[in-house]
Amino acid sequence: MGKTAAKVLLDTLVMHGIDRAFCVPGESYLAVMSELHDDPVLHLVTCRHEGGAAFMALADAKLTGQVGVVFASRGPGATNASIAAHSAEQGAQPMLLLLGQVSTGRLGRGAVQEMDFTKTFGDIAKSIEEVHDPDRIGEIVARAISIAESGTPGPVVVALPTNVLEALTEAKPRGRQGRAHVKASDADVGQVADMLAQAERPIIIAGGQAHMPEARKALKAASEAWSVPVFGTFEHQDVFDHDHPNFAGELGIRPPAPWQEVAKGADVVLAVGTRLGDMASLNGALPGANQRLIHVYSDATQIGRNQPVDLGIVSESQPFLESLAERNAPPPSEGRKNWVAKAHGAYVETSTLVPRDAPDGMDFGHMILAMQDQLPDDAVLTSDAGSFASWMHRHFRFKSTQTLLGSEAGAMGMGVPAAVAAAIRHPERQVVALVGDGGALMTGSELATAVKEKAKIRVIISNNNHYGTIRFHQENHFPGRTHATDLVNPDFALWAESFGAAGFTVKTPEEAGPMLKKAMATDGPAVINVLTSLENVDSANTIHALRNR
Ligand SMILES: Cc1ncc(C[n+]2csc(CCOP(=O)(O)OP(=O)(O)O)c2C)c(N)n1
Secondary structure, eight states: OOEEHHHHHHHHHHHTTOOEEEEOOOGGGHHHHHHHHHOOOSEEEEOSSHHHHHHHHHHHHHHHSSOEEEEEOTHHHHHHHHHHHHHHHHHTOOEEEEEEEOOGGGTTSOOTTOOOHHHHTTTTOSEEEEOOOGGGHHHHHHHHHHHHHSSSOOEEEEEEEHHHHHSEEOOOOOOOOOOOOOOOOHHHHHHHHHHHHHOSSEEEEEOGGGOSHHHHHHHHHHHHHHTOOEEEETTOGGGSOTTSTTEEEEESSSOOHHHHHHHHHOSEEEEESSOOOTTTTTTTTSSOTTOEEEEEESOGGGTTSSSOOSEEEEOOHHHHHHHHHHSOOOOOOHHHHHHHHHHHHHHHHHHOOOOOOOTTSBOTHHHHHHHHHHOOTTOEEEEOSSTTHHHHHHHOOOOTTSEEEEOTTOOTTOHHHHHHHHHHHOTTSOEEEEEEHHHHHHHGGGHHHHHHHTOOEEEEEEEOSBOHHHHHHHHHHSTTOOOSOBOOOOOHHHHHHHHTSEEEEEOSHHHHHHHHHHHHTOSSOEEEEEEBOSSSOSSSOOHHHHHTO
C-alpha cells in the first residue's frame, strides 16, 4: 500500500532530529498538513508571512546548530521567504526551504504560481532540487540537509510538486547520511601555536561558527591560554564575554576607531569560524602589509577567497580551538599582557554608555542601560536592522551565556520573528527583541504568532517615527535633503494590546527601568513603545552634527 511521499518527507525530517518547522500554509502542500493531522510528528508553527516564518527558521537554526526548516507555498510564498534565505546565505546558516510547486504535469506551462526555483534562488541557495519521483523524496531531502549543514552552511531549496507529495511510495524515509566533520590536524595546530608564540600583538576574530556553547568555551580557553584579545564579528559579538579582560569589541557596522586601531595594529590575525567578507576584514584593511593572517574555516573555498592568507586551515571552530587551548602556550610576556590590556581598555573606554540629552525624545541608550541592569545571564536578544541597534552593538555588554540573534545580511524584519522562535525553543529564557518603528511594521504581525504560541517575547520598539538609518545616511551624504524617511505609526502599545499582548510606553528615561521590569514579568508577549529621539539618531551621531559638518 505504501505511504504518501508527504509522510516520507516528514519522517525523514524527524529522523534528522527536526522537531519543528515554520510555515504559512499553502494549497500546494495540503498533503503534508493532512499527514500532520493524523500524526503530528513535528510542531508546525503557523506564521503570518513567509518572511516571518523563514526568519524564525533561521533563528531556530542558530539556536539548535542544525538546519532550520520552513514550508512555504509556490511562487508568492517562496518569494516572501527569500529574504531570510538570503540572510542565511550571508550568515552561513543552514536552512531548508520546502517549497510547494505545481504538479509535474503542469510544469513549464506558466501555470499559476509556477516558478523555476533554480532561477529564482540561483543566487541564494547552495542547492535547489525538485522532487519528481515520490520514491526519491527521502534521498533528496536527506541530501539537502547534508548540503545545508556542511562546508559553508547555507540555505537549500527542495521543491515539492503537489502530485508528488500525494503519491504513494514504498520508499523508506532517510536518516542522516553521515556528516563529515572537518578538524585541524595536529601539525596545523602546531603551526598556529608557533605563530602565536612568536607574535607580539595577536588577535582572534571569532565568527558565527563559534556560536554554540561548547565552541564558546573552547574560544575562551584558547584566548586565555594564549593571551589573545578576541573580536566578535557582526551579529556574533555574543561569542565572548564582554567583561572578560580579553574582549576587544565587535567588527561590525562602523566599529569605533579605537577598536579598529587595535585590529589594524595586530601582527597576527587569527580568524576562526568566519568568512572574511567586508565587515570582518574592516573592508579589506585586514590583513595589512605587516600582518600575518591565519584563517580557520570549515570550507576550503572560503580560505584565501578575498584576502591573502599566510596559513589556511580547513576545520570546524570548536575542535580547532580546543586543540589550540591544550597546547603548551608560553607564559605571557609583559608586552603581551600590555597588548591584551590595551585591546580591552580600548573596548571598555568606547563601550561605556552615557546617554545624551535630546530635545525630541529619549536617547535609546537609557533602554540599553535598563537591559544591562535587568536581563538575566541566559537572556536571548534578537535584533532587527536599524540605528537603534548601534547602542546594542557598541554598548550592551554581552555575557557569553547570552545569545544574540540577528541577520548578518542587515535585513530588517528579523527581530520579532527571531524572538518568537527563540521563546518557543527556550520558554525558560527571557527573550527580548530590539526593533525600530520601521522594522516593527515589517514583520511585527508575528506578534499574533507569539500570542498563538504563548511565546513570551518582549519587543522593545525604538520609535523615532523615521527610517532613522536612512535619515542618517541622507544627512551624511546629502545634508538637509531629506525625503521619504518619515513615518506615520500606530500607537504601538495599543497595537500590541489589540493582538492580546501587553503594551507599555516609555516617554522618559526614568520610565525605562520600571517598564522593562513590568514587561519582563508579563505572562505573555509584551511590547514596549519607546518614544526615542530622532536627533540622537544613533549611539554616536546627532542629526544636527551631521548636517552641520
Ligand atoms: C528589508 C530591508 N529593507 C530596507 C533596508 C534598508 N534599511 C536599513 S535600516 C532602515 C531603516 C530602519 O528604520 P527603523 O526600523 O525605524 O530603525 P531606525 O533606523 O530608525 O532605528 C532601512 C530602510 C534593509 N536593511 N532591510
